[in-house]
Amino acid sequence: MTLPSHDTIVTYPAGDLSATSRVLHVEPAGDGRLAVITEHTSFHPVDAAWPDQPADAGTMRAAGPTHVIRDAVVAATDGETLHLGADIPVRTGTEGWSFLVAHLVDEDSAIAEGDEVAIEADAATRRALSAGHTACHLAALALNRALADRWSKPARDDALGNPDFDGIAIESSRIVANGSVDRYRLNKSLRRAGFDTASLQGDLDGLRRAVADQLDGWIASGAVVRVERDGEGLADRRAWVCELPEGTARIPCGGTHLDSLTELSAVLPRFELVDDGGTPVLEMTCGARLRH
Numbered sequence: 001m002t003l004p005s006h007d008t009i010v011t012y013p014a015g016d017l018s019a020t021s022r023v024l025h026v027e028p029a030g031d032g033r034l035a036v037i038t039e040h041t042s043f044h045p046v047d048a049a050w051p052d053q054p055a056d057a058g059t060m061r062a063a064g065p066t067h068v069i070r071d072a073v074v075a076a077t078d079g080e081t082l083h084l085g086a087d088i089p090v091r092t093g094t095e096g097w098s099f100l101v102a103h104l105v106d107e108d109s110a111i112a113e114g115d116e117v118a119i120e121a122d123a124a125t126r127r128a129l130s131a132g133h134t135a136c137h138l139a140a141l142a143l144n145r146a147l148a149d150r151w152s153k154p155a156r157d158d159a160l161g162n163p164d165f166d167g168i169a170i171e172s173s174r175i176v177a178n179g180s181v182d183r184y185r186l187n188k189s190l191r192r193a194g195f196d197t198a199s200l201q202g203d204l205d206g207l208r209r210a211v212a213d214q215l216d217g218w219i220a221s222g223a224v225v226r227v228e229r230d231g232e233g234l235a236d237r238r239a240w241v242c243e244l245p246e247g248t249a250r251i252p253c254g255g256t257h258l259d260s261l262t263e264l265s266a267v268l269p270r271f272e273l274v275d276d277g278g279t280p281v282l283e284m285t286c287g288a289r290l291r292h
């Protein structure tokens, strides 16, 4: 039983759904599942450190029957042990470690090391998640812009030169089918950094209108979207790039995306203030509507 010594080659950033690859490693993953590591894959896994976009749905097939891929997670190995998802003890890209896509299939699946497998990610699921993820980044930029005048001190800039509220206050980001949910902590350190949390709390509808108008304008621009990457390995850096009228926006991102904002007919934001143990949290929920 050997563990791979190179990162999994990933082809989903280019939009691929299908891949044929050799199985490098199979081992029980607990919960009645097997972790299957291949040389390359078109299957997007959920990230361990920032689990925003869920795994693709789809199947894997060796010579026999087709097996459902129940989940896919990022895994890492130092050559000794395979660590899955939250159990990975090092940061992505750490020297001496390989970062892998682990496809989780049922324990009784007839898949073994050395097999040639056909991997197929479901197109409709991928498209819905890509729409949600593209909408999520676009909405974050629109939110930063709408909140720009609520800062009384200099803050670090976002990809378009506005104060990066999203980057500074974000607690969690979840991509869902045709949408996203982002949570921002309006805590003391944000107030100390110069952000006016008090006035925001009484003006959620004004905020919604400002963000919605900005999103409408950007969608009407039909801007091109692409994923840029430093290399083909799972741990190589990737970024979401969108050619907006204000300039080229570039945000580090490991997910999948649409090819253009022309694929969207609307992105509709909603805002809510929720309480998290005494800390107010701003929740931005986006619904992305696809044109077709």
Ligand SMILES: [Zn+2]
Binding pocket: 133, 137, 240, 252, 253, 254, 255
């Ligand atoms: Zn992203």
